[in-house]
Amino acid sequence: MVRFKNRYVLCEVVSEDPRCRQCIEERAVGLAVRDAIGRVHGDYGLACCSISFTVKYLNAYTGTVLLRCRKDSYRLLCSALPFVRQLESRAQRYPCFLNTLHIGGTIRTCQKFLIQYNRRQLLMLLQNCTNEEERQCIQKSLLSCSITEEQSHSGDEEDDDGTETD
């Protein structure tokens, strides 16, 4: 079958500064990753990786980013991801790093992994909960996360209490 095969890389933006969350947007992350590839692999690497490179999904509350690239050049992309040191947007730069969570061939596999991962994160948040109200909120979100059949976005099913302890 003739079809272009892609690889979807699921990452998490980890940063110490809470204001960095506002700065997470598609353009900023895309530029930062391209810049890192250019620094590490040079012009050839940058050209190879940017054939089908986009930021497919972004969640600013949890810092989750889903990148897409061609299957032939995903190694160049993955080996350059540790070199991302900061995100820049609107003339502000925040130091951060990207943590690779999962590499999948389709968006659906990455979505399944992300749901499991978020469920585990919610469980850990539940352990550190101090307030009864927060506890009930988290328990409700835990029970309601699953893949529903009709979906407009990818990965938008579970409620995310983004205002909780980070």
Place this chain on the structure above:
Amino acid sequence: MAGFADLNLPQGLDKKSLQSLLEAAAHLGYSAVALNHVVDFKEKKQEIVKPVSPSELFPSLPIVQGTSKRIKVLTRLTLIVSDPSHCNLLRSTSANIRLYDIIAVFPKTEKLFHIACTTLDVDLVCINVTEKLPFYFRRPPVNMAIDRGIYFELLYTHAIKDSTMRRYTISNAISLMQICKGKNIVISSAAERPLELRGPYDVANLGLLFGLSESEAKAAVSTNCRATMLHGETRKSACGVVYTVKKPRKVEEEEATLPACKKAKTQA
């Protein structure tokens, strides 16, 4: 599969930043870390102090993401040697050295590299990444080190910070790979702040840049680290690692039940 470990976290920091480093490492998925105490012999009269016990420093260790166990903290000593007389410290039966879990040596000359690989009683040999290597690796000492179970350590934090260091790191790493064929490599950070740490899968991808194959790179972060920790344990104990646990046996139960062969006969 063995858990991921990061064997080099510098220790000369205050308690709070160490705690945040540990929490970042646990969040990223590392099951074990080692606090590194560096001793440089260029300054005179360096005393080897007793290792600080991790249970005193950190009252509560964070839980590793993805498992339900707490992160394991080991102690490690790195000796920077530039003169053969410094190695006598390792041979002497000083009590303080025995207390460290992992011992590493950082040789600065070709002769010391040879001595470290063949005769010294260490677990790790650090490879310089911040400057061009003054000597070339040769096959005999490297093969002897692989036979003895000594691992070579590469640091990656300098590569992330600076572009010239990146070139030195990659060139030194690739020249090591060409001699040792990718065996016995451990990649670790020397991260002083939580932002300089990288997750284990990212570090394995960095191993690809250094010329390792994918399975070797993953092993460099997991199985080889566990082997180093076990090597350190065998060095601390006498010859090998055998744990015996005495299980209390209930004597009354044994007398009441018939032995199995008699039971089968009476039932059949």
